[in-house]
Amino acid sequence: MNRLALLLAVLVPTAAVAQPPRILPPDPPAVGIQWFTTWESAKAEAARTGRPILLVSAAPHCGGVSGIW
Amino acid sequence: MDRSFLSQPAVIAASRQYVCARLATYEDEAEGKFLKALVRTGSGELENSVFAIFGPDGKDPLVRPGRSMKGVYKDAAAMADGMTKLAEWFPPKADPAAVPLVADVRLALDVASADGQPLVILVAKDAGKRKELEAAAAKLAWAKEFVGRFVYVSCGGGDDLAGVKGSDVDSVLLVVQPDRYGLKGTVIAQTADAAKLADTLTAGNKKFVRAAKAASHVRDGQREGVFWETKTPVTDPMEAAARERGRKK
Numbered sequence A: 001m002n003r004l005a006l007l008l009a010v011l012v013p014t015a016a017v018a019q020p021p022r023i024l025p026p027d028p029p030a031v032g033i034q035w036f037t038t039w040e041s042a043k044a045e046a047a048r049t050g051r052p053i054l055l056v057s058a059a060p061h062c063g064g065v066s067g068i069w
Numbered sequence B: 001m002d003r004s005f006l007s008q009p010a011v012i013a014a015s016r017q018y019v020c021a022r023l024a025t026y027e028d029e030a031e032g033k034f035l036k037a038l039v040r041t042g043s044g045e046l047e048n049s050v051f052a053i054f055g056p057d058g059k060d061p062l063v064r065p066g067r068s069m070k071g072v073y074k075d076a077a078a079m080a081d082g083m084t085k086l087a088e089w090f091p092p093k094a095d096p097a098a099v100p101l102v103a104d105v106r107l108a109l110d111v112a113s114a115d116g117q118p119l120v121i122l123v124a125k126d127a128g129k130r131k132e133l134e135a136a137a138a139k140l141a142w143a144k145e146f147v148g149r150f151v152y153v154s155c156g157g158g159d160d161l162a163g164v165k166g167s168d169v170d171s172v173l174l175v176v177q178p179d180r181y182g183l184k185g186t187v188i189a190q191t192a193d194a195a196k197l198a199d200t201l202t203a204g205n206k207k208f209v210r211a212a213k214a215a216s217h218v219r220d221g222q223r224e225g226v227f228w229e230t231k232t233p234v235t236d237p238m239e240a241a242a243r244e245r246g247r248k249k
Helices: A002-017 A039-049 B009-015 B029-038 B076-087 B105-115 B127-141 B194-207 B217-223 B237-248
Strands: A053-058 B019-024 B050-054 B119-123 B151-155 B173-178 B185-191
Touching: A039 A053, A039 B019, B009 B076, B029 B050, B105 B119, B105 B151, B105 B173, B119 B127, B127 B151, B127 B194, B173 B194, B185 B194, B217 B237
Parallel strands: A053 B019, B119 B151
Antiparallel strands: A053 B050, B119 B173, B173 B185
C-alpha cells in the first residue's frame, strides 16, 4: 500500500502538469497558393477577372508569438 | 490556418482558378467587421479563422462560411474537387494581373516567416514610380516560375525598412529572408535596375533558406519575450487567454 501511495505521489503530479506535444501542421510547400492579402484588392481582381474568390482569414501569430499561422 | 488542406498540391492546383484572399485577422478594422458578420461563432465575436468561397462579385457565398474548410469538405481532395466544380460556373474573363501586396513591411515580414517564403519588397519613394514598379512586378508574380513562391509588399523606403538589414540605398527590389519570428529580415538579393527584377527574384529564391517551424516555436517565443501587437483587439477568447498567459511568462 505504501509503495502504491509512493508511486501515485510521483506519477499523479507529473500527469497533471504533462502537456501533450504541440502538433504542428505540415510545413508550407515551396510553391503554394498565391494570396491576395486584403479583401478590397481580392474583390477588385475577382471583378476584373470573373474568377470566384477563395477567402481565408487567419492570425499570423499564436499565443502572442509571431511567425506562425 | 489549416495547412492540412491548403498545403496540398490538389488544393494549390485548384486555387489557380480562383482569386485567393488570405486576410490577417485583427490587422484591419473594416475587414474585422466584414469577417465577424460572415460567421456566427460560439463567443459571438470574431475568432481567429474564417473560411468562405464567393462568386466574383464577392457578395454571395457559394459555400456556408465557417471557421474552417473542415466544416465544408471532409478532406483536401474533396476541397480541390469542390473548388473545381464551383469554378466551372465562372469562366474566367482574364488572368490575374495585380501584384498581391501585404499592407505594410512589418506585417509582410510576419506573414513571410509564417509561410516559410521569401519576402519581396518593392521600394520607391515616389508614388508614381512605385506604381510602375508594382506593375512590372505584377507581370512576374503570376508567371509560372514565380507564382506561389513569394510574399510581396511595397513601400517608400526609409523608416519602412527599419526591420530589414542589408538594403542598398538605391535598390528598387529586395528579396528578404525573414527571421524565425518574422520581426526582422535580411536582404539576400537586390537590384537597383528595374530591368533585372526577374533575375533578382530567381537569385533570391535560390539563396532563401527554408526553415521548418519547430514544435517549440510558441514556447520559445514566449520565453524570448516575443509579443505580436495586433492592430485591432484579439477577440477570440481562447487566443486572447493564450496571449495573456504568454505575456506573463
